[in-house]
Amino acid sequence: MGRHTCCYKQKLRKGLWSPEEDEKLIKHITKYGHGCWSSVPKQAGLQRCGKSCRLRWINYLRPDLKRGSFSEQEENLIIELHAVLGNRWSQIAARLPGRTDNEIKNFWNSCIKKMLKQRGIDPNTHKPLAEAKVGEDKASGTSEGTSGSVDLKVPAAELESSNDAARGPASSSMPVFDTCAVERKASPMTKCFFLDQFITSQSSSDPVSVFSLAHLSFATDCSSSETALPGLSACPNPLWLSHNSRLLEMNRDFHCSTISTCPPSVPTPILSTSMDNSAQICAGIDGMQYSDAVYSGNSRQSSMNSADTVEMQNSSSFFHNGIFLWPESTPDKDAQVQLEKEPEDLKWSQYLDGAFPMSAATQSQSQPLHCDVKTESPSGFSDLVTWHQIQQQLQSSDIYGKDFQMLSVGFEQV
DNA sequence: AATAATATCAACCGCCCACGC
DNA sequence: GGCGTGGGCGGTTGATATTAT
Numbered sequence: 001m002g003r004h005t006c007c008y009k010q011k012l013r014k015g016l017w018s019p020e021e022d023e024k025l026i027k028h029i030t031k032y033g034h035g036c037w038s039s040v041p042k043q044a045g046l047q048r049c050g051k052s053c054r055l056r057w058i059n060y061l062r063p064d065l066k067r068g069s070f071s072e073q074e075e076n077l078i079i080e081l082h083a084v085l086g087n088r089w090s091q092i093a094a095r096l097p098g099r100t101d102n103e104i105k106n107f108w109n110s111c112i113k114k115m116l117k118q119r120g121i122d123p124n125t126h127k128p129l130a131e132a133k134v135g136e137d138k139a140s141g142t143s144e145g146t147s148g149s150v151d152l153k154v155p156a157a158e159l160e161s162s163n164d165a166a167r168g169p170a171s172s173s174m175p176v177f178d179t180c181a182v183e184r185k186a187s188p189m190t191k192c193f194f195l196d197q198f199i200t201s202q203s204s205s206d207p208v209s210v211f212s213l214a215h216l217s218f219a220t221d222c223s224s225s226e227t228a229l230p231g232l233s234a235c236p237n238p239l240w241l242s243h244n245s246r247l248l249e250m251n252r253d254f255h256c257s258t259i260s261t262c263p264p265s266v267p268t269p270i271l272s273t274s275m276d277n278s279a280q281i282c283a284g285i286d287g288m289q290y291s292d293a294v295y296s297g298n299s300r301q302s303s304m305n306s307a308d309t310v311e312m313q314n315s316s317s318f319f320h321n322g323i324f325l326w327p328e329s330t331p332d333k334d335a336q337v338q339l340e341k342e343p344e345d346l347k348w349s350q351y352l353d354g355a356f357p358m359s360a361a362t363q364s365q366s367q368p369l370h371c372d373v374k375t376e377s378p379s380g381f382s383d384l385v386t387w388h389q390i391q392q393q394l395q396s397s398d399i400y401g402k403d404f405q406m407l408s409v410g411f412e413q414v
Numbered sequence: 415a416a417t418a419a420t421a422t423c424a425a426c427c428g429c430c431c432a433c434g435c
Numbered sequence: 436g437g438c439g440t441g442g443g444c445g446g447t448t449g450a451t452a453t454t455a456t
Binding site for chain 2: 052
């Protein structure tokens with residue numbers, strides 16, 4: 001079944017792709033788009049099956065791919081996302097612009113797994129190895145090699161009922177992820193990167209976004225860091241301004257015409273803050289263009305102060321003393337209350353897909369968004385020359401690109 | 415220098431799901 | 436509802452590159 005019927009109809013090539021084949025495929029897709037993958041090989045004059053073409057395009061030929069080795073930030077993010085999502089490589093890849101699920105999967109299997117084991121962490125469960133061993137002994141029926149991720153399709157009611165149990169890192173039944181280990185290793189840029197993931201997430205209801213934001217409660221202020229970037233030192237908290245830390249890192253001419261800052265609060269069932277909303281987010285997109293996205297919520301000014309930070313820490317249900325808490329063990333009362341408002345049959349997958357709508361209560365509190373996005377995104381890759389030019393730019397700049405990233409930040413007024 | 419061991423990663427395989435008939 | 440088909444995902448394989456002996 002893995003091979004589709006089209007693959008049997010004619011003798012098709014297998015194995016590595018030749019440059020000629022690549023060129024044919026690129027030419028065809030840049031000109032016509034892929035449309036129906038099964039018809040692509042015929043139209044492009046390739047002796048491959050549609051599936052193979054699709055794979056080649058997605059994993060290798062796509063112009064928005066970021067090539068090269070994974071950065072430390074990406075590595076950390078993959079580990080953290082894996083702790084939440086398990087082996088859902090496509091979902092992890094969706095949060096790593098320019099990376100493919102295959103690439104991440106390979107990187108995980110070849111590098112991260114080994115690294116975690118060396119650190120004494122079970123890569124499947126993200127528990128300390130000793131603890132994971134005990135867990136295995138208890139549940140002797142569990143199969144080896146399966147992902148240790150929790151079942152994310154947990155109804156809210158179950159989430160709530162499990163909240164009373166296993167609070168704190170000492171709990172043996174609670175999967176933990178030692179964020180301190182990552183934190184110790186993480187650079188200030190790493191911390192910005194987590195915000196990056198939060199801001200670029202498609203939905204503010206996304207638990208991974210919340211996860212990333214929660215991570216920020218540990219973050220130090222980038223502006224106070226030795227590695228603070230030129231032009232950002234004036235920012236009360238540049239943490240909230242860097243859409244893409246890698247771009248900031250590599251494009252020193254990055255600028256924000258107006259800087260007013262305070263962290264956007266998050267209309268999510270899990271995280272609630274009382275922070276105010278007025279932010280101008282300077283966003284770098286595509287590695288070559290900048291987009292200024294102006295989000296205006298309630299413009300009552302406030303800055304990211306220590307009280308806010310504390311509040312964030314308190315309202316984060318994902319961390320406790322630097323240990324990653326799984327959602328089912330959230331100690332946060334607010335989160336419980338919020339969750340109760342959601343339908344009982346709410347599935348985690350809906351959160352993960354960003355498909356679950358904002359709660360009515362949250363929506364009513366939200367100010368209308370004024371979103372002014374100026375973008376110079378490429379209009380498309382109309383011919384091969386354009387594509388090669390972009391490839392060259394990408395390669396020379398070592399900056400990943402993406403056709404377009406929607407910035408979706410909801411500001412909640414409290 | 416030759417060989418073995420190990421790491422990396424592109425590509426394939428097998429399965430699931432959605433959709434149309 | 437059953438069937439065929441295509442798209443997509445995660446697991447696995449195998450070729451190649453790199454490192455160790």
